[in-house]
Amino acid sequence: MTPTPTATHTMPRMGWFARAEAWLDERGKGAWIAAMVFGFIFVWPVGLAILAYMIWSKRMFNSSCRSRAMAHRSSHGFKTSGNTAFDSYKADMLKRLEDEQHAFETFLERLREAKDKSEFDAFMDERADAAKSSEDA
Structure with missing residues (x-):
């Protein structure tokens, strides 16, 4: 809806x-x-x-x-324009654009989450390497 x-x-x-x-x-x-x-x-x-x-x-x-x-x-x-065919077309087009906008925003959110996860994984790897090198010393 x-x-x-x-x-x-x-x-x-x-x-x-x-x-x-x-x-x-x-x-x-x-x-x-x-x-x-x-x-x-x-x-x-x-x-x-x-x-x-x-x-x-x-x-x-x-x-x-x-x-x-x-x-x-x-x-x-x-x-409304008074023309039911046009109003129907306009409503369909607006709904399609809203759906596309929602899909794009969802895609951007997934992209941000993936970037955050990769940055966090890189941080944890660096931290693990630092801990391992301090144990060896």
């Missing part, structure tokens, strides 16, 4: 500010207000900066920040 694409799948490609903004947008206006209040409590310039950003980006006056998060997701190709 593969997870459905969400905004969190694209988050590693974004900067820390964009990730924080997307995270707060997914949780709605209450999360923005809570972040602003905590900003004022702990470091007042941070709270002031969040308030200014909320007013500047019109998040303070919108009915919901979630609509912006949904628009963000649909702009990355997760929205």
Whole structure:
């Protein structure tokens, strides 16, 4: 079972500010207000900066920040095109790419483990040789 694409799948490609903004947008206006209040409590310039950003980006006056998060997701190709054949092809292609990515990551993990094992074996051989030469001396 593969997870459905969400905004969190694209988050590693974004900067820390964009990730924080997307995270707060997914949780709605209450999360923005809570972040602003905590900003004022702990470091007042941070709270002031969040308030200014909320007013500047019109998040303070919108009915919901979630609509912006949904628009963000649909702009990355997760929205249906209306053509069922294309949507099916796209879903199959995305699944195939995710499977290939998983297989490649598994291969890299096995490669790292093999490298670690060979380095450890070389270390143990060197240690055994050193112990053997110290016994002979």
